[in-house]
Amino acid sequence: MISEAGYQRHHSVPVQIGDITVGGDAPVVVQSMTNTDTADALGTAKQVQALAAAGSELVRITVNTEDAARQVARIRDLLDAMGCRVPLVGDFHYNGHLLLTKYPDCAQALAKYRINPGNVGFGRKKDNQFATMIEVAIARDKPVRIGVNWGSLDPSLVAQMMDDNAKLAEPRDVKAVTREALILSALNSAAKAEEIGLPRNRIILSCKVSDVQDLIAVYTELASRCDYALHLGLTEAGMGSKGMVASAAAMGILLQRGIGDTIRVSLTPEPGGDRTKEVIVAQELLQTMGMRSFTPLVTACPGCGRTTSTVFQELAGDIQAYVRTQMPAWAKTYPGVESMTLAVMGCVVNGPGESKHVDIGISLPGTGEAPSAPVFVDGEKFTTLRGDNIANEFKAILNSYVDARYGQSAPLTAKEDASAA
Numbered sequence: 001m002i003s004e005a006g007y008q009r010h011h012s013v014p015v016q017i018g019d020i021t022v023g024g025d026a027p028v029v030v031q032s033m034t035n036t037d038t039a040d041a042l043g044t045a046k047q048v049q050a051l052a053a054a055g056s057e058l059v060r061i062t063v064n065t066e067d068a069a070r071q072v073a074r075i076r077d078l079l080d081a082m083g084c085r086v087p088l089v090g091d092f093h094y095n096g097h098l099l100l101t102k103y104p105d106c107a108q109a110l111a112k113y114r115i116n117p118g119n120v121g122f123g124r125k126k127d128n129q130f131a132t133m134i135e136v137a138i139a140r141d142k143p144v145r146i147g148v149n150w151g152s153l154d155p156s157l158v159a160q161m162m163d164d165n166a167k168l169a170e171p172r173d174v175k176a177v178t179r180e181a182l183i184l185s186a187l188n189s190a191a192k193a194e195e196i197g198l199p200r201n202r203i204i205l206s207c208k209v210s211d212v213q214d215l216i217a218v219y220t221e222l223a224s225r226c227d228y229a230l231h232l233g234l235t236e237a238g239m240g241s242k243g244m245v246a247s248a249a250a251m252g253i254l255l256q257r258g259i260g261d262t263i264r265v266s267l268t269p270e271p272g273g274d275r276t277k278e279v280i281v282a283q284e285l286l287q288t289m290g291m292r293s294f295t296p297l298v299t300a301c302p303g304c305g306r307t308t309s310t311v312f313q314e315l316a317g318d319i320q321a322y323v324r325t326q327m328p329a330w331a332k333t334y335p336g337v338e339s340m341t342l343a344v345m346g347c348v349v350n351g352p353g354e355s356k357h358v359d360i361g362i363s364l365p366g367t368g369e370a371p372s373a374p375v376f377v378d379g380e381k382f383t384t385l386r387g388d389n390i391a392n393e394f395k396a397i398l399n400s401y402v403d404a405r406y407g408q409s410a411p412l413t414a415k416e417d418a419s420a421a
Helices: 041-054 066-082 096-102 104-109 125-139 155-166 174-196 212-224 240-256 277-288 311-333 351-357 390-406 414-420
Strands: 015-017 020-022 029-033 058-062 088-092 112-115 144-149 203-208 229-232 297-300 341-345 360-363 373-377 380-385
Touching: 020 029, 029 277, 041 058, 041 066, 041 277, 058 066, 066 088, 066 096, 066 104, 088 096, 096 104, 096 112, 096 125, 112 125, 125 144, 125 174, 144 174, 155 174, 174 203, 174 212, 203 212, 212 229, 212 240, 229 240, 240 277, 277 297, 297 311, 311 341, 311 390, 341 351, 351 360, 351 373, 360 390, 373 390, 380 390
Parallel strands: 029 058, 058 088, 088 112, 112 144, 144 203, 203 229, 297 341, 341 360
Antiparallel strands: 015 020, 360 373, 373 380
């Protein structure tokens, strides 16, 4: 399948999760995960709602204790009462077989189960406990993500593969063997799930690692060996710019190769920080790569000696924040507005040119330039703003443009209607 961006997508079997389709011809889906105690139903529901409002299309919650499992159905009810229909994914480790069978309301309220083969159980119990979880999924028609993680690989599988590797005349690098163990753990577990009776179109795979090059190598190989839908993410990506850069570097390469049907940016938030940051980064990754549009993005210059004034920096931040704030309302009234392009530039060098290349742009005066700010609409100069009220005047022009271009019954062109403002 050739995408709109012109690259060949990994052919995957589509999986339906509530109203969301993952894989097949569907666009890459953004998901996230709460960091609340799931036993706190109200606190968890509020964070799920915030993540969904930011644009997360699937939200995963930890189900690790009986107290947590008891609250899952209530969390679903609270979200429904809030008008938040985002599918919930249950994250299970060690005791999922017990919780899913003991708490049927929990099993039913979740839209998908995430199972880590390395943490299902050990020894003889492992296969039975895995089978129990798969059987619950089959009985309730729930999809399953079989999510293997570098930090929790099945030790018996790794030990056997390392022993076999040591016997070779030319043993492979330890990392290469570990990468192969990740892939085999996912594929073998998926095969077992199908043997038990879980259909292929109810299975998603992931093989997460924390190193950029390892992630690229693992998923490139995994995609060549299966047609399961793939969840993509650099696990434990880290904090701040490091986490964002590493995630974008790894996933950007894979997405460009057509690999990845759903993604998560696993950022460590600052203490008390906003959990929704990981959603925004994932959206911006897909949007800047031309794969999806979520909200208008602002092109802005980095500033230099010509732009010692901070006015353009403040305006760029103000406009980007304003657009994100307006999007929930705009999305309901103005279909297609998410693909609108804007520019807030700082001087005459590239300002007018960049402003002409977007739908609506403004070029602010740099150091020593005349105190005027030309505004361009649909590639042509529209007006010039001056004085201390430029931000509000530009927002008014922006609002008129949105209504004219994306409104259902606007009779004027965007430029004509903006002129009326």
